[in-house]
Amino acid sequence: MGEIPYRDILLRGEAGSCLLCSGAPCAAACPFGLEPDRILRALRFENTMGAAARLPEELPCRTCRTKDCMRACLKGKLTGPVEIDRVMEYASTLEKPGGAADLTVKFCNLRCENPFFLSSSVVANNYEMIARAFETGWAGAVFKTVGTFVPKEVSPRFDALRKEALPFVGFKNIEQISEHTLAENLSCIRQLKRDFPTKILVASIMGRSEEEWTVLSGLMTEAGADVIECNFSCPHMAADGLGSDVGQNPELVAAYTRAVRRGTHLPILAKMTPNLGNMELPAIAAYEAGADGIAAINTIKSILNVDPGSFVSGPEVDGKTSVGGYSGKAVKPIALRFIHSLSICEKLRGAELSGMGGIETWLDAAEFLALGCRTVQVTTAVMQYGYRIVEDMVEGMKYYLASQGYSSVSEIIGKALPNILPADDLNRDSISYPKFHRENCLGCGRCYLSCLDGGHQAIRQEPGSGKPLLNPRRCVGCHLCLTVCPAGAITPGTRVPKNQ
Structure with a gap:
């Protein structure tokens, strides 16, 4: 319970209602040079100590009579402005950071400056995007899946699930692999490694035969990728025998993993589909065939938003749709269940884990780390809020760890595993x-x-x-x-x- 009744509830509510504007007018309007937008963003992403650290001891908001920031708030055009004055007052009573822990982790024998990676998707689709993400603070990126073919995409490709006032509980996409040519993608990977040699670049690949898997892994290795990720899990590829069709078949997973190993000496991650009951079976097949680690989970097969008037589901493509991939905060409990199963599987002892599924904040990421992951990957939250969310992920994690007496993020990896028992126990x-x-x-x-x-x-x-x-x-x-x-x-x- 906070020192001020309902303080934490007000902070969550007001920060949650903030539009998180780009070039926020509230900050430009503040006569004291405070950054209300940055403080609200820190609160939105559970970085409470980071929010408190941005406020001076003598808070000028207490004597401000103009309320210029609230008059400038664009949310005022919708329902009323964010109560910035109360947020600043209440945030000033939050605990301030007393130190910052080291977020460096080793993953597949590679040094990562922090555990936060972009996952293979539209958010990691070309040089410009990934370069901007690296400059913002992401430690690594999994390049959008590369194949030897260029798919024909549909329009639109995205839809969201809403609940009450929440605009983005879950997210559906029917997007396929990279729409760029193989040559273009290889050029991007080469340039990224030249310009950002300390960042980790993972090349996600998808082949249609053993020969293609081998060729692709060799080309990515020559281009300078640090890790190869095998996309065995995309739930909505247009052709049979691709994506999750592979990931549900341990024999195919093993054969294609061996094919990838023939083309590279780099660490290999096998990206698993959640569209099955027992993820351990294909994961074991990949690990025994030469994979160094497992990435999980990819999106969940879904149908979203059937309109009761037209009986068309979203995203609507000329009056029709297809089964697509569901992601976002709503899938996090499902992802954590699979990560736990992989972590405790005896036949996967020694396999590195990279987790994803519904991660928006440092706290979400900490849950994956506590269940055995060494890195985490993010897409849907970036699509909603932008690359900038990594700033609060990094800051929030550093401050949390230090406040709990940890000096390194590695100290919490796997710490939750002993506390998850069979129901009978x-x-x-x-x-x-x-x-x-x-x-x-x-x-x-x-x-x-x-x-x-x-x-x-x-x-x-x-x-x-x-x-x-x-x-x-x-x-x-x-x-x-x-x-x-x-x-x-x-x-x-x-x-x-x-x-x-």
């Missing part, structure tokens, strides 16, 4: 009742309604105040009430033995 002889903080309770009744209709009817509302009263004889400690409380007024209580 969990403690089933005790209960954690919810603890109600009545001073922060709004009396809205959300906990009551959820417990009544989706729980165990263990809560009733106090007459007059509407605040919750718990019946411990009915409560099973499921914590549904805690999950739905909009005010953060419910926390886990002390764990006690059952029937006590």
